[in-house]
Amino acid sequence: MPRQRIRLSISGMSCAGCVAAVEDALRTVPGVEKASVNFAEHTAEVEGTASAAALIAAVKEAGYEAAELRGIDDETEKEAAERAHYRRLLIDTAIAGGVGVPLFLGGMFGLLPPVDSPGGRIFWGVAGLVTLAVLIFCGGHFFTGAWKAFRRHNANMDTLIAIGTGSAWLFSMGVILFPERVPTLAQHAYFDAAAVIIALISLGSALEMRARGKTSEAIKRLIRLQPKSARVIRDGEEMDVPIERIGLDETLRVRPGERIPVDGVIIEGSSTVDESMLTGEPLPVKKGVGDEVTAGTVNQSGTFLFRARRIGKDTVLAHIIEMVRQAQASKPAIGRLADRVAAVFVPAVLIVAVLTFLAWYDFGPEPRVAYALVTTMTVLIIACPCALGLATPMSIMVGVGKAAEYGVLIRNGDALQQASRLTTVVLDKTGTVTSGKPQVTALLPAAGWDELQLLRLAAAVESVSEHPLAHAVLESAHQRGIAVPEVTDFHAEAGHGVRGRVEGREVLLGNPRFLTRNGVAVEVLERAVSELASRAETPLLLAVDGEAAGVIAVADPVKPDSRAAVERLREAGIRVVLLTGDNRATAEAVARQVGIVEVIAQVLPGDKGERIARLQAEGERVGMVGDGINDAPALARADVGFAIGTGTDVAIESADITLMRGSLHGVADAIAISAATVRNIKQNLFGAFVYNSIGIPVAAGVLYPFFGTLLNPMVAAAAMAMSSVTVVSNANRLRLFRPRSSPHSQI
Amino acid sequence: MLTTILINLAGLGLIAAIVWWFWLTKPRGGRSEEE
Numbered sequence: 001m002p003r004q005r006i007r008l009s010i011s012g013m014s015c016a017g018c019v020a021a022v023e024d025a026l027r028t029v030p031g032v033e034k035a036s037v038n039f040a041e042h043t044a045e046v047e048g049t050a051s052a053a054a055l056i057a058a059v060k061e062a063g064y065e066a067a068e069l070r071g072i073d074d075e076t077e078k079e080a081a082e083r084a085h086y087r088r089l090l091i092d093t094a095i096a097g098g099v100g101v102p103l104f105l106g107g108m109f110g111l112l113p114p115v116d117s118p119g120g121r122i123f124w125g126v127a128g129l130v131t132l133a134v135l136i137f138c139g140g141h142f143f144t145g146a147w148k149a150f151r152r153h154n155a156n157m158d159t160l161i162a163i164g165t166g167s168a169w170l171f172s173m174g175v176i177l178f179p180e181r182v183p184t185l186a187q188h189a190y191f192d193a194a195a196v197i198i199a200l201i202s203l204g205s206a207l208e209m210r211a212r213g214k215t216s217e218a219i220k221r222l223i224r225l226q227p228k229s230a231r232v233i234r235d236g237e238e239m240d241v242p243i244e245r246i247g248l249d250e251t252l253r254v255r256p257g258e259r260i261p262v263d264g265v266i267i268e269g270s271s272t273v274d275e276s277m278l279t280g281e282p283l284p285v286k287k288g289v290g291d292e293v294t295a296g297t298v299n300q301s302g303t304f305l306f307r308a309r310r311i312g313k314d315t316v317l318a319h320i321i322e323m324v325r326q327a328q329a330s331k332p333a334i335g336r337l338a339d340r341v342a343a344v345f346v347p348a349v350l351i352v353a354v355l356t357f358l359a360w361y362d363f364g365p366e367p368r369v370a371y372a373l374v375t376t377m378t379v380l381i382i383a384c385p386c387a388l389g390l391a392t393p394m395s396i397m398v399g400v401g402k403a404a405e406y407g408v409l410i411r412n413g414d415a416l417q418q419a420s421r422l423t424t425v426v427l428d429k430t431g432t433v434t435s436g437k438p439q440v441t442a443l444l445p446a447a448g449w450d451e452l453q454l455l456r457l458a459a460a461v462e463s464v465s466e467h468p469l470a471h472a473v474l475e476s477a478h479q480r481g482i483a484v485p486e487v488t489d490f491h492a493e494a495g496h497g498v499r500g501r502v503e504g505r506e507v508l509l510g511n512p513r514f515l516t517r518n519g520v521a522v523e524v525l526e527r528a529v530s531e532l533a534s535r536a537e538t539p540l541l542l543a544v545d546g547e548a549a550g551v552i553a554v555a556d557p558v559k560p561d562s563r564a565a566v567e568r569l570r571e572a573g574i575r576v577v578l579l580t581g582d583n584r585a586t587a588e589a590v591a592r593q594v595g596i597v598e599v600i601a602q603v604l605p606g607d608k609g610e611r612i613a614r615l616q617a618e619g620e621r622v623g624m625v626g627d628g629i630n631d632a633p634a635l636a637r638a639d640v641g642f643a644i645g646t647g648t649d650v651a652i653e654s655a656d657i658t659l660m661r662g663s664l665h666g667v668a669d670a671i672a673i674s675a676a677t678v679r680n681i682k683q684n685l686f687g688a689f690v691y692n693s694i695g696i697p698v699a700a701g702v703l704y705p706f707f708g709t710l711l712n713p714m715v716a717a718a719a720m721a722m723s724s725v726t727v728v729s730n731a732n733r734l735r736l737f738r739p740r741s742s743p744h745s746q747i
Numbered sequence: 748m749l750t751t752i753l754i755n756l757a758g759l760g761l762i763a764a765i766v767w768w769f770w771l772t773k774p775r776g777g778r779s780e781e782e
Contacts, residue, residue, distance in 0.1 A: 346769075357758060
């Protein structure tokens with residue numbers, strides 16, 4: 001078999017440990033050279049000569065499910081699988097809740113028959129079988145999950161749930177089958193607890209999944225940029241061919257309004273092409289014979305033929321997709337706090353259970369064995385905190401909602417938790433710190449001229465120009481209500497300036513070089529020009545009939561609240577860095593205005609992600625704020641990517657957090673809210689564990705020597721109810737949180 | 748008497764096994780949960 005790259009969709013991975021297990025399984029297959037698992041996407045990429053079938057078999061052997069993803073477009077299968085999983089969790093919740101809640105309420109209000117009555121045994125026997133079905137059908141994955149963790153010398157939430165529900169069921173069945181062997185004190189069936197635990201945990205997982213699971217949205221959106229088929233000319237005949245069948249050097253036709261299918265060079269015809277999705281440049285670009293066209297961009301007006309130069313995974317678009325995908329894959333998934341607690345809690349509980357057994361066996365009253373068994377089982381039952389599965393998702397749900405009130409959209413729980421740990425925030429300049437729209441900032445007329453005259457003539461020559469600076473001048477004229485006269489004999493010199501005839505006068509507008517070259521003495525304006533340069537503003541010089549008339553300053557103004565927001569970040573102890581492709585002088589001028597000390601300038605768009613990685617290598621946890629497609633890899637690479645809501649869709653989809661207001665205060669708000677949420681999660685975990693932890697010694701029988709009581713089923717029920725109530729109400733307390741010194745009222 | 752001793756030994760052995768499995772022989776070098 002030839003060497004190939006196979007992508008697999010993997011299901012059943014619940015933590016980073018599973019990633020290692022799957023990778024190991026794949027690497028043991030003969031012929032595999034490289035295997036890497038992307039936890040965020042639940043996919044694996046394998047290189048080598050092994051067949052897909054062999055790889056899938058190896059993954060299944062390791063205890064997970066796998067299917068081949070055919071090509072880069074095949075994301076729908078995974079999406080459908082995720083939806084199905086979410087539905088399944090809701091169904092599990094409904095079934096387990098439908099069994100557990102009536103039993104729980106019935107027991108609490110004394111409506112159910114006692115275990116030792118003749119009718120009671122039949123009732124509880126049936127309840128036991130129904131609960132067993134719930135455990136197998138709704139909770140089976142907890143048992144397999146626990147087993148997988150155990151084999152890796154680990155214990156997690158699954159272990160707790162499996163031990164708790166499993167021992168609850170076994171114990172209860174023992175009580176029903178042999179009531180005479182069980183001390184009267186302990187005669188109680190815990191089926192309700194087993195079913196309710198499964199219901200609550202499934203509900204928690206469903207909530208978590210709804211909040212998560214959009215990591216690949218950015219990639220999907222990028223893939224959608226690529227058309228599915230293209231019009232190819234083969235042997236003089238035009239035909240529609242699926243995109244993956246297009247070969248190098250084939251001739252393709254693109255008609256108006258169509259997306260360009262692959263990268264290539266125009267060989268016939270011309271047109272304008274909207275490349276905004278790739279470059280962020282809003283104006284369409286003129287293309288003629290010999291010009292390069294890029295896959296994913298949109299042909300506007302003309303029809304042209306072009307020759308395919310880069311296809312499939314080599315196109316610029318495919319490279320961007322790959323960069324985003326790699327960046328997402330290299331991001332570590334934050335370990336679930338509950339799992340970390342469970343890793344210690346579970347073995348400790350097991351040890352307590354064994355000690356309990358021995359203590360009762362050695363020192364307990366007769367029947368010693370029965371007492372020892374009963375106490376051991378109840379220790380295991382009470383140790384499983386029902387509210388544990390709700391602790392994290394509840395806080396995250398409320399925290400995400402809170403953030404939304406402040407115009408901060410958080411994509412997933414991981415991002416929310418990561419944001420609280422950021423040490424550095426990197427800001428893109430254009431569109432992030434500044435408004436991204438050049439504006440006229442000053443009008444400096446020469447002697448004998450006034451501001452309005454200056455602007456009126458400048459607006460006239462710029463009225464037919466397509467340059468972004470022209471837009472700024474026209475906008476300014478429009479704001480001041482100036483009627484712009486007509487221009488004739490218009491001529492634009494790219495990168496330098498424009499000229500034209502307005503009301504019979506020769507008008508020149510451009511940079512100092514352009515005017516000098518046209519014989520205009522600009523010395524009178526020199527001071528103004530150098531002052532503007534030091535403020536990083538662009539001077540546009542106006543000359544009328546060969547005489548300098550004044551300077552119009554155009555700049556991309558800093559957003560009014562950028563400075564205050566940067567100050568808030570620095571007060572929170574966060575290192576703030578400005579990252580831009582612009583020259584150093586401009587970057588530093590902007591940095592000075594907003595109070596940033598550290599500037600990384602002249603960075604090529606493709607290198608932004610690498611700069612982030614370098615900061616991460618220094619040990620920083622980096623948040624990146626940006627708005628363009630060129631920021632997408634950096635946004636994905638950063639520990640937390642913040643996209644400005646007015647930015648491009650791809651940037652928004654690559655980011656973890658979107659700032660709807662476009663204000664940098666959103667970053668400070670997001671960090672403050674995420675810190676509050678993480679605090680809340682920790683309190684919740686404490687709340688979930690504390691009642692059960694108090695229950696453990698009671699179940700072990702420490703009260704027996706004094707009061708002659710064992711674990712009262714009411715105590716178990718109360719612990720279950722109290723921990724859930726505590727978690728839900730504590731999470732709701734988060735709704736009252738307000739980020740300190742945010743200037744924004746809530747939406 | 749013998750049963751009691753055996754059961755106690757088994758219990759202590761079980762505790763030792765738990766400690767050994769979850770703490771002493773946790774795979775090193777591989778990725779752990781926290782990563």
